[in-house]
Amino acid sequence: MLKADNIVSIRQYYLAVFITILLITVLAVRFFQLQVLDYDQYSKKANSNRIRKVTTSAPRGLILDRNGQILVDNLPTYILNAVPGELTNKAQTLRLISKLVNYDSLALSKSYGRYYRGRFIPTRIAKDLTFDQISRLEENRLNLEGVYYQIFPERYFPSVVNASHILGYVREVDKGIRQSLDNPTHYELGDIIGWSGLEKKYENYLKGKHGIQFYQVDAYGREAGYVSDFPPRDPEPGRNIITTIDIDIQYSLENIMEGKKGVILIGSPETGEILGAVSKPDFRPDLFTGRILADDWNDLLLDPSKPLVNRFNQGLYPPGSIVKMITGAVLLDHQDFDPHLTQDCAGAYQFGDRVFGCWLDQGHGKVDLTSAIIQSCDVYFYKTIHYYDLDKLSKYFRKFGFGALTDVDIEGESKGIVPTTDYMNKRYGRFGWSTGALLNFSIGQGEILVTPMQVLNYTNILASRGINYKPHFVISEILSKNKDPLLPSEDWDRITFDMKQVVMHPKGTGKSANPLVNGAHVYGKTGTAENPHGEDHAWFIGWMDYLENKYSIVVLLENAGSGGAIAAPIARQVFNDIINLNSLVAK
Amino acid sequence: MIGYRSVEYKEFPLSIIVIATILSFIGLVVLNSISQGEYAGFINSPFNKQFVFLIPAVCISLIILLIPRYTIHKYSYPLYVIGIVMVLLPFSGSAHAGTYRWFNVPGIGFAVQPSEFSKVFTVLFLARYLSDHTLQMKQFTSIIIPIALVMVPTMIVMNQPDLGTAIVMMTPVLPMLYWSGAKPFYLFLIIAPVFSMLTAFQTLSFTIWAIILGGVILFSRPTLLMSILLFFGNIFLGLLSPYAWNSLTTYQQNRITTFLNPEKDPLGAAYQIIQSKTAIGSGGLFGKGWGEGTQTHLKFLPVQESDFILSVIGEEMGFSMIVIVLTLVAYFIIQIIKRSFLSKDRFSSLALIGIASILLAHVFVNTAMTVGLIPVKGLPFPFISAGGSFLMTSYLMVGLVLKLSVNYTD
Numbered sequence: 001m002l003k004a005d006n007i008v009s010i011r012q013y014y015l016a017v018f019i020t021i022l023l024i025t026v027l028a029v030r031f032f033q034l035q036v037l038d039y040d041q042y043s044k045k046a047n048s049n050r051i052r053k054v055t056t057s058a059p060r061g062l063i064l065d066r067n068g069q070i071l072v073d074n075l076p077t078y079i080l081n082a083v084p085g086e087l088t089n090k091a092q093t094l095r096l097i098s099k100l101v102n103y104d105s106l107a108l109s110k111s112y113g114r115y116y117r118g119r120f121i122p123t124r125i126a127k128d129l130t131f132d133q134i135s136r137l138e139e140n141r142l143n144l145e146g147v148y149y150q151i152f153p154e155r156y157f158p159s160v161v162n163a164s165h166i167l168g169y170v171r172e173v174d175k176g177i178r179q180s181l182d183n184p185t186h187y188e189l190g191d192i193i194g195w196s197g198l199e200k201k202y203e204n205y206l207k208g209k210h211g212i213q214f215y216q217v218d219a220y221g222r223e224a225g226y227v228s229d230f231p232p233r234d235p236e237p238g239r240n241i242i243t244t245i246d247i248d249i250q251y252s253l254e255n256i257m258e259g260k261k262g263v264i265l266i267g268s269p270e271t272g273e274i275l276g277a278v279s280k281p282d283f284r285p286d287l288f289t290g291r292i293l294a295d296d297w298n299d300l301l302l303d304p305s306k307p308l309v310n311r312f313n314q315g316l317y318p319p320g321s322i323v324k325m326i327t328g329a330v331l332l333d334h335q336d337f338d339p340h341l342t343q344d345c346a347g348a349y350q351f352g353d354r355v356f357g358c359w360l361d362q363g364h365g366k367v368d369l370t371s372a373i374i375q376s377c378d379v380y381f382y383k384t385i386h387y388y389d390l391d392k393l394s395k396y397f398r399k400f401g402f403g404a405l406t407d408v409d410i411e412g413e414s415k416g417i418v419p420t421t422d423y424m425n426k427r428y429g430r431f432g433w434s435t436g437a438l439l440n441f442s443i444g445q446g447e448i449l450v451t452p453m454q455v456l457n458y459t460n461i462l463a464s465r466g467i468n469y470k471p472h473f474v475i476s477e478i479l480s481k482n483k484d485p486l487l488p489s490e491d492w493d494r495i496t497f498d499m500k501q502v503v504m505h506p507k508g509t510g511k512s513a514n515p516l517v518n519g520a521h522v523y524g525k526t527g528t529a530e531n532p533h534g535e536d537h538a539w540f541i542g543w544m545d546y547l548e549n550k551y552s553i554v555v556l557l558e559n560a561g562s563g564g565a566i567a568a569p570i571a572r573q574v575f576n577d578i579i580n581l582n583s584l585v586a587k
Numbered sequence: 588m589i590g591y592r593s594v595e596y597k598e599f600p601l602s603i604i605v606i607a608t609i610l611s612f613i614g615l616v617v618l619n620s621i622s623q624g625e626y627a628g629f630i631n632s633p634f635n636k637q638f639v640f641l642i643p644a645v646c647i648s649l650i651i652l653l654i655p656r657y658t659i660h661k662y663s664y665p666l667y668v669i670g671i672v673m674v675l676l677p678f679s680g681s682a683h684a685g686t687y688r689w690f691n692v693p694g695i696g697f698a699v700q701p702s703e704f705s706k707v708f709t710v711l712f713l714a715r716y717l718s719d720h721t722l723q724m725k726q727f728t729s730i731i732i733p734i735a736l737v738m739v740p741t742m743i744v745m746n747q748p749d750l751g752t753a754i755v756m757m758t759p760v761l762p763m764l765y766w767s768g769a770k771p772f773y774l775f776l777i778i779a780p781v782f783s784m785l786t787a788f789q790t791l792s793f794t795i796w797a798i799i800l801g802g803v804i805l806f807s808r809p810t811l812l813m814s815i816l817l818f819f820g821n822i823f824l825g826l827l828s829p830y831a832w833n834s835l836t837t838y839q840q841n842r843i844t845t846f847l848n849p850e851k852d853p854l855g856a857a858y859q860i861i862q863s864k865t866a867i868g869s870g871g872l873f874g875k876g877w878g879e880g881t882q883t884h885l886k887f888l889p890v891q892e893s894d895f896i897l898s899v900i901g902e903e904m905g906f907s908m909i910v911i912v913l914t915l916v917a918y919f920i921i922q923i924i925k926r927s928f929l930s931k932d933r934f935s936s937l938a939l940i941g942i943a944s945i946l947l948a949h950v951f952v953n954t955a956m957t958v959g960l961i962p963v964k965g966l967p968f969p970f971i972s973a974g975g976s977f978l979m980t981s982y983l984m985v986g987l988v989l990k991l992s993v994n995y996t997d
Binding site for chain 2: 026
């Protein structure tokens with residue numbers, strides 16, 4: 001194959017070499033002309049070619065409540081930048097600045113190190129300067145070659161509410177954060193970026209677009225006007241978002257929960273909008289603006305009551321009796337089940353070799369389904385649930401949104417646990433558990449764990465008889481529909497009736513939730529969730545019909561006692577506040 | 588001593604490896620200066636990217652070294668077809684910045700530029716074709732067929748559109764035809780129309796060209812009829828070309844017009860040339876120092892990591908480093924030409940001269956562009972410019988040179 005001989009003559013070879021050398025020589029001569037002969041001309045040109053690119057930060061969008069009141073605003077502050085290549089004596093300059101603005105010079109050089117990205121890129125050395133401090137720097141302009149100030153919009157919280165777990169907080173983009181981003185070019189070091197809550201979820205709306213200006217700089221580094229070839233691009237502020245939060249309701253919730261540990265959620269069951277949400281203990285959101293002090297941050301992190309944890313989204317709790325409406329629906333699904341047939345409650349129920357107690361030691365006597373819900377009798381459900389297996393119950397719990405994310409627009413949601421046969425087998429082994437687990441499950445105890453947000457979702461489903469939308473914090477034209485458990489109409493009637501009786505009936509566990517105001521109809525269910533970490537968690541869920549409006553409520557108090565005694569009165573307080581607010585608006 | 592081809596040439600071309608290594612190293616040094624803290628994310632920094640791509644690139648040349656020469660010879664026709672399929676692939680995807688040069692390799696997550704590889708395949712194909720069809724090269728018609736075959740991938744690349752790569756793809760044809768014995772006059776006939784069209788836009792250049800054309804025709808003494816046809820055919824073509832001009836895309840037109848009159852459009856392609864010349868000129872004899880180039884770091888210099896990387900060298904390391912780089916590159920190319928001349932079989936000889944011309948085309952077009960001698964063409968400088976596809980292609984060529992320039996009896 002390779003038999004054909006090479007026939008290239010030495011003349012051809014020399015010609016090829018000659019052409020190569022000729023072409024390369026032409027290039028070399030051209031370089032000689034540019035770099036040696038015309039050096040002065042181009043050197044001058046390069047020196048006048050000093051244009052500084054300055055990026056100005058765009059203000060983030062505002063976060064408003066449902067009535068347009070500002071929850072999160074921007075406050076203009078000043079930042080100080082230095083262009084490393086223009087600093088003749090860095091240490092001396094930093095010392096002078098530190099003397100003028102009264103900042104620790106160590107902090108300045110630390111900041112310089114953190115933001116340094118290259119000799120020609122403005123590097124931040126201080127932030128949150130006042131106009132006063134800037135004036136003092138301006139007086140010493142000539143000694144501060146290479147140092148420039150800029151306006152920088154900082155997050156600011158003008159409202160009376162904290163709403164810290166809803167709004168979330170922002171962080172300053174540092175090298176590590178910038179490298180972890182999908183779109184690093186959209187952020188400069190020192191920019192702020194939403195790090196939790198709505199600030200994070202709606203980052204792309206809230207974030208503005210940098211402005212870019214090109215300044216011609218003279219030999220002293222002074223800005224001598226814009227460069228005509230590069231028109232400046234003004235910063236584009238981020239878009240505002242309107243939340244579903246009602247600032248007055250939120251304020252009332254935060255006051256009621258002051259000093260307590262737990263969650264209150266107020267929603268609008270038909271739309272899924274969340275009017276107020278508080279997870280206590282919380283923190284002041286402005287702790288995260290400005291130079292967050294390492295001490296403050298550590299205090300928050302190490303606080304045993306975990307103020308940084310968003311309890312309504314991340315907290316996992318046993319639901320207790322608040323889920324008995326689901327168990328009721330499962331029972332009604334069976335054709336042999338008669339809701340009017342009474343069971344005898346003697347305060348405890350022997351199943352196999354175990355005794356399952358009712359919360360009322362002396363027992364409830366003869367109870368049917370309605371009175372079992374009203375008085376929250378446990379034994380009634382132990383005795384009736386035999387018809388079913390665990391998976392049937394799980395299926396119904398899932399229909400009501402448990403064991404799945406609610407898709408609420410704040411990240412970090414927990415999924416919770418709805419035990420199934422598979423789950424129990426995996427956890428305890430094939431023979432490691434018995435039907436006793438089913439009995440526990442039927443009254444919301446045992447393996448099942450839920451988040452308060454899932455409970456709000458469940459309450460919304462109950463209040464709207466299945467026609468409802470996913471819970472959310474930002475007002476949106478397009479609502480995403482929730483799964484409808486599709487119960488028969490008479491089941492919904494029964495649930496509504498029973499839940500009303502929980503509040504109205506003299507024996508009802510939730511009667512202290514009744515605001516006793518004309519025109520306010522309250523429906524509810526209490527829960528007292530036993531848990532291995534101490535005192536019971538107190539639950540109250542329900543809704544209030546008042547003046548054409550429906551308000552759903554979830555109250556959870558960690559380790560506080562029984563739902564009827566602790567959570568229900570708090571619900572009444574909330575209902576009263578809402579009624580008062582409504583009459584204020586009416587006036 | 589070069590004249591004794593009969594001497595078995597067994598020496599391994601060490602200088603090829605050494606120069607490729609030095610140039611790659613210089614490239615990394617320059618890219619590291621550009622990359623200083625400028626890019627977020629490990630792989631977004633041109634330095635890191637180039638460093639990572641060096642690994643597959645060197646592997647490619649090692650793999651080539653393991654393949655027997657007859658296998659390369661045997662598969663050069665299929666490779667030609669593969670090359671054509673490859674340059675068609677980008678059209679199946681979506682356009683990158685209005686062009687179809689890049690193909691997103693599924694599963695790898697980055698894009699390659701198939702035309703880079705395809706031009707080497709075309710050279711191998713042409714080497715095979717010309718070594719199989721021996722000694723009829725004295726006829727004009729036998730020149731046409733290989734040119735037509737190379738035109739196939741070239742036209743596809745032209746439509747991507749990628750004028751620079753299309754030019755580089757066509758470049759090896761002339762030296763390879765010359766190498767296989769085609770009459771220089773015929774080769775002149777082929778390129779004459781191109782010059783007629785290019786020079787037609789300026790009276791002076793067209794006059795000079797007409798004189799050269801007439802001189803060559805007189806010197807080669809074809810028949811009278813042939814001479815008249817040739818001369819006036821070319822002049823006529825030149826006069827027609829302004830009309831052909833209107834059929835070019837505005838992007839191609841822009842590049843040519845800004846070349847002819849750089850001051851006209853200070854922010855477009857001419858702006859790039861002005862900034863590049865400023866950067867180079869202000870570097871002086873020894874440059875401003877590594878990482879100190881104001882034009883580079885203040886971002887006056889466009890596409891500095893690939894097309895204008897020589898301007899960065901010029902600015903930061905000065906004329907002295909430019910001379911070193913150009914000398915190394917010239918020595919590198921001349922070495923390949925020498926190996927081509929010394930090679931015993933024609934296939935290797937043709938493939939080597941083809942590779943040498945690809946490299947020379949890249950070096951000349953890229954450098955001439957950065958110093959404002961020719962219009963802006965997006966072509967990288969071998970081994971130094973950032974760019975994974977071309978880096979791998981360069982090392983593919985290094986592998987081929989190492990393989991084909993040693994006369995083993997395999």
